[in-house]
Amino acid sequence: MRETAVIGVGMIPFGKYPEKTIADLGWPAVKQALEDAGIDGRELGAAYCGSALSGMMPGQRILGRMGLSGIPVFNVENACSSSSSALRAAVLAIRSGACDTALVIGVEKLTRFGGGTLPLEREDWEVQQGMVMPALYAMRAKRYMHDFGLTERQLAQVSVKNRANGAMNPDAQMRAPVTVEEVLSSRLIADPFTLLQCCPTGDGSAAIVLADAATARRYRRDPVFVRASDLSSGKHTDGFRDMTMPEITVRGAGHAYEEAGIGPDDVDLAEVHDAFSIAELLYYEAFGFCGRGEAGAFVERGDSAIDGKVAVNPSGGLLAKGHPVGATGAAQAVEVVRQLRGECGDRQVEGARVGLAHATGGGISGFDHGACSIHIFSR
Structure with a gap:
């Protein structure tokens, strides 16, 4: 080909x-x-x-x-x-x-x-029971906190990092930096998420x-x-789903890494689907940037900062850049391409040669997510 x-x-x-x-x-x-x-x-x-x-x-x-x-x-x-x-x-x-x-x-x-949460299909039985996306991700966060000791401050640091990145992105919807205290004191949406831990529509x-x-x-x-292009669909299950491990992203990441002939250590920057703060943490682990249960420490050390081990969401991600649903995946690719060309000014990832873009699509009962697209780009 x-x-x-x-x-x-x-x-x-x-x-x-x-x-x-x-x-x-x-x-x-x-x-x-x-x-x-x-x-x-x-x-x-x-x-x-x-x-x-x-x-x-x-x-x-x-x-x-x-x-x-x-x-x-x-x-x-x-x-x-x-x-x-x-x-x-x-x-x-x-x-x-x-x-x-x-x-x-x-x-x-x-x-x-x-305004409000994204409209989901009323024929879906989980939606009929009141499921909305903030609630779904909140359950993931609470389970992860229970299993791995993630703290509220570590969770909030995802928003702090991405708002700081978004402040340097003229295309971002939210361009004001925030502190951990401001994140934690903003309006509660779905425990443990406050407003500043949810992406804007x-x-x-x-x-x-x-x-x-x-x-x-x-x-x-x-x-x-384009070194890899993968689209995976979710695997339906009527039983228990491990909400702390996004199986579809783990599977798609394996396909993409194999196609590109690289591994996690080769990735300089990644635009991942941080619709809520917990999502970015889960994707650190799904892409192999850190080990299982280590995501909180990873963000706390600054390993996902623009000058860290792997720059995650240097655009500001969905939390700062915004999430007009159908535009998000293409916008992630735009950011990666501009980074690899060295065109991103104050938020530039120095020496970036390999970048990854990742977008999931969910909101269906029985699925981790319904779809997951992963692309790997290089100079």
Whole structure:
């Protein structure tokens, strides 16, 4: 299969744009990515648009606004993994020779719901019993604290770190640093989570232009290569689920590391799905950045800071950058690519050569998560 590279990226600052439509949100990120790649949009072979809650055909709505209609457009829904699943599909298309260039879009407008938790499917029996995402992750946190002695201060330090990173990211929704005391004293949402340990909802878009290696080198001297692209689905169980070990991410990480020919020690930075503070801690262990039960000490020592052992969520992650669901996976890839190019200013991970992007999609009874997309990039 052909090598695949990223030649252009773009995104808009995540935030709340209640007056804007999906097309309004999407086209500026696409325009930015095309300009970054130096490619005419009419040269694109296909487009893949990831969105969870944007209605029918968001890809056509965005590209139609730009006069780029007519190419094959695939709209992908996979909850929070929507645009990273779209990225996976685009990578496969280029690897197989179906097209030489492809556009990936992630877009979402959550202000349309007026606030509150993400709407889940009422036919799901856990949702019928009152399950919402903050409650689900809160149960994971309480179990982990019970089993491994994680403290409330260690849990809060994830938010402190990511808010500090987000303060250096002009595209982040939340750009004010916070202290541990401020995190712990903010409004209680679902014990042990306070408000500042939950990702903000909002609106946003991100875009990526991909090409095969030969085409990529015609457009830029510094393409970033996709070394691994994995999409895993959850394994359904009606019985006990170990809420402290995200099985789907462990399995996907193994696939991605094998495909890329690397291990955890080779990763310089990782954008992981920190929808709530406990999630980032669980993913330290799932990706092998630290041992089982060691995540609290890992963040406390600064091992996941920008200048630590592995920089986790240098963008600010979902906790600071925001989480417009369908846009998140593409935005993670944008951050990794910019880091590997050395374009991230004060939040730059020095000498970064290998980066990882990880987005899960959940909210279904019987599953750890429903989907998990992992991509590994390198210079």
